[in-house]
Amino acid sequence: MMTLIKWALVLLVCLVGIGFYRHWFTISKSAPDPQSNKIDFRVSVDSNKMKKDAEVVKHEVKKDVEKLTGKAAPKAAQPGEPAQPQGSR
16 A cells, blocks of 8 residues: 555656646745745646647657557548448558
8 A cells, every 4th residue: 555655656746847847837935924924835837738738748649659550540531422441441
């Protein structure tokens, strides 16, 4: 059980590190309050950037898989065109 928790922690640390590197997360602080001497930190998450990066990764992986397998994904038949049977080229 401890091994699973350690792996989850390692995965979380890696995700946070990649997130900061890719600018998914930013940390900012406000000026200290002179009376209470407290400093506020704010963590911002850019979910649009995360989604955009995920789409880029999906596209690159798909392209690499097609290159490794030597074939592109099958195209859907256009309306009015007969469908090609599988295995015929």
